[in-house]
Amino acid sequence: MKNASILMIVGPLFLLGLYIFPLWNIMLGAPQYPEPLGMNIHINGIRGVSEFDVQNIDGLNHYIGMRTLPKDEEMWEFTYFPMIVGGMIALGVFIGLLGFLNKVSYKWFLGWFVLMSILGVLGMYDFNAWMVDYGTNLDPNAIMKLEKPDGTPMTYKPPLFGHAKMLNFDVTSLPAPGAWMMFVGMSMTLVAAYLGWKNFKSSTIQGELE
Structure with a gap:
C-alpha cells in the first residue's frame, strides 16, 4: 500500500x-x-500563441x-477553474497521505x-458549449454574411478535437501540455488504485490461508 500511496500523492x-502550461x-x-494564428486556452484565460494573435x-x-x-474576467470559468483544480490537487495529496498512514483504502484513490x-x-x-455559442451566435449586422449551399447561415464553431476547414482557414484543435500533464497525473492515481486493490486482495488471501 505504501507504493500505491506514493503514486497517489505524486x-x-x-x-x-x-x-503553467495551456490546457488546449x-x-x-x-x-x-x-x-x-493561434490561441492557447489556459484554466484562467485565453492567450495568443504569438504576441498579436488574439x-x-x-x-x-x-x-x-x-x-x-472573452477577457479573463468575462467568463466565470476562468475564476473558478483554478480554484477547483487547486482543491482537487489538495484533496488527492491528502488522500494519498492518509493511504500511506493506512487510514483509508484504495477505494478512496x-x-x-x-x-x-x-x-x-x-x-x-x-x-x-462556449465554442458553439461563440461560432453560431453571430452579429446580424456583420460586414460579411455568408451562407451554406442550402441557404442557411454559415457557422464558425472550431472543432473540439481535430481539424476542420472554415472558409479558407485550416483550424486545428488539440490538447496542450497542461492537458497531457493532467492525463499523466490522473493515470498515476488510477495505477495507485489498482496497486492498492492488488495489495488488498493479496492481504485477504494471505489472511484466509492463515
Missing part, C-alpha cells in the same frame, strides 16, 4: 502544470498567414460577426480518479 501534483490549443492557418483573430472575427474573445474524470468531462462539455 499523481495529483502533475495537475500543477495547468497553472487552437491554430488557424491560411495562405495569407505564413505564420498561423488581436488579429478578433479583427478577422469582426467581419463575420463573431464576438471578440479510485474515488478521486472518478471525481476528477467527471469534472474533466463537465469542463470539456462547458468548453464545447
Whole structure:
C-alpha cells in the first residue's frame, strides 16, 4: 500500500502544470498567414500563441460577426477553474497521505480518479458549449454574411478535437501540455488504485490461508 500511496500523492501534483502550461490549443492557418494564428486556452484565460494573435483573430472575427474573445474576467470559468483544480490537487495529496498512514483504502484513490474524470468531462462539455455559442451566435449586422449551399447561415464553431476547414482557414484543435500533464497525473492515481486493490486482495488471501 505504501507504493500505491506514493503514486497517489505524486499523481495529483502533475495537475500543477495547468497553472503553467495551456490546457488546449487552437491554430488557424491560411495562405495569407505564413505564420498561423493561434490561441492557447489556459484554466484562467485565453492567450495568443504569438504576441498579436488574439488581436488579429478578433479583427478577422469582426467581419463575420463573431464576438471578440472573452477577457479573463468575462467568463466565470476562468475564476473558478483554478480554484477547483487547486482543491482537487489538495484533496488527492491528502488522500494519498492518509493511504500511506493506512487510514483509508484504495477505494478512496479510485474515488478521486472518478471525481476528477467527471469534472474533466463537465469542463470539456462547458468548453464545447462556449465554442458553439461563440461560432453560431453571430452579429446580424456583420460586414460579411455568408451562407451554406442550402441557404442557411454559415457557422464558425472550431472543432473540439481535430481539424476542420472554415472558409479558407485550416483550424486545428488539440490538447496542450497542461492537458497531457493532467492525463499523466490522473493515470498515476488510477495505477495507485489498482496497486492498492492488488495489495488488498493479496492481504485477504494471505489472511484466509492463515
